[in-house]
Amino acid sequence: MEQTKALNAQQPYLALTKSATAPRAAADLVTQATSNPNTYVFAELLQTPQIQALGQSADYAAYLQLLEIFSYGTFAGYHAAGSTLPQLNAAQTLKLRQLSLLTLARDPHNLSYANLQRDLGLPDARAVEDLVISAIYADLVEAQLDPRNQTVHVSSVSPLRDLAPNSIPSVLGALRAWSGRCTSTLADLEAQVAAIRNAAAQRQAEQRAWEETQERLAEEAKNNGGGNNGDDQQQRTSGGGGVHGRGQSRVLENAINRLRGQRSVKRGSGSLDASHDEDEAMDVDEEEPDDGEGGSTRGGLGGGKQRASRRKL
Missing domain, CATH: 1.20.5 (Single alpha-helices involved in coiled-coils or other helix-helix interfaces)
Structure with a gap:
């Protein structure tokens, strides 16, 4: 956007070169173009035949050199040329310093207050800050001032400088x-x-x-x-996997538990005589077989008498 604006500002001076056939008119055109606050590119103007013809004039050749400095040179280069170049007015001085700032901003090491004060010919740090602020408002750079560290931090530079020959x-x-x-x-x-x-x-x-x-x-x-x-x-399902059914197993468990309970009572009372064991024995009646005599019994009161015997379990 800045480059388009600068190119549009240069167009009137390109049109005036057609009538600037005399060296003095061409020199005046250079002064007007470099003093305009909106003109920052000069490559097309520098290449016109009328401006190039200034190099053949002994009195006005310095104006061609001055336009070259504005196109791709710096403020330090202007002072290095000495008194051979035309004196700059206030507008030209400010513009050349602004354009020189664009060139110096390519290297961050050049942006300390001391370096800028020396390269731009400024008297003090306050003048450095004023110049950077003017460049920011002119949309030439995006930068921040760092007074504590005495340096300028530039984040972007407008592409408004022309290329030098070769x-x-x-x-x-x-x-x-x-x-x-x-x-x-x-x-x-x-x-x-x-x-x-x-x-x-x-x-x-x-x-x-x-x-x-x-x-x-x-x-x-x-x-x-x-x-x-x-x-x-x-x-x-199988009842525990034993040989007895569920009902038989319960009967056996009850009988065993009863016998164990009775033995525990006997151990507690200390009575181990045979008569006590006989009282706890189970009576089982067994039928004695006939001795072959009808109606005769052995040691009994009639035929078919049974003999009771005791079996201790």
Whole structure:
């Protein structure tokens, strides 16, 4: 936007060069163009035949040199030329300092207050700050003042400086170096992205393997638990796996518990005589067989008499 505005401001002076056939008229045109506060590019004006003809005039050749300084030179270069160049008015002085600031801003090391004061011919730090502020308001630079550190921080510079003669090879070299740095940076970024993707894929594979292991272990635990439950159910269905049925087992358990209870009572009372054991014995009647005589009995009062015997269980 700034470059378009500067090019539009140069157009009236390009039109006036057609009538500036005399060296004095061409010199006056140079003074007017460099004094205009909106004109910052001079390459087209410098290449016109009328302005180039000033180099053939002994009285006005300095105006051609002055326009070259405004096009791609600096304020320090103007002072280095000495008194051979025309005297600058206030508007020209301010503009040349502003254009010189654009050139110096390419190197951040040149932006200390001391360097700017020396290269721009300024009397003190306050003049440096005023110049930078004027350049900011003219949309020439985007910068911030740092009075504490006595430096200027420039973030962007308007492309309003013309190229000096034979400067294209150096510019191409700088652009190739910049392109090489960009290519190297992109390669490094691609390598980092590939490494991040590989690490993410490895973590995903490890996570998948861990989940599969957990599922396999859970399935094995489920299968083992299900087999034990089936055996328990089978044992409960078959009545404990013994040779007796459920009812027979209960009868035997009750008889054993009763006998154990009776023996415990005897141990507690201390009575171990045979008569006490006989009282606790179970009476079982057994039928004595006939001795072959009808109606005769052995030691009894009639035929078919039974003899009672005791059997101790």
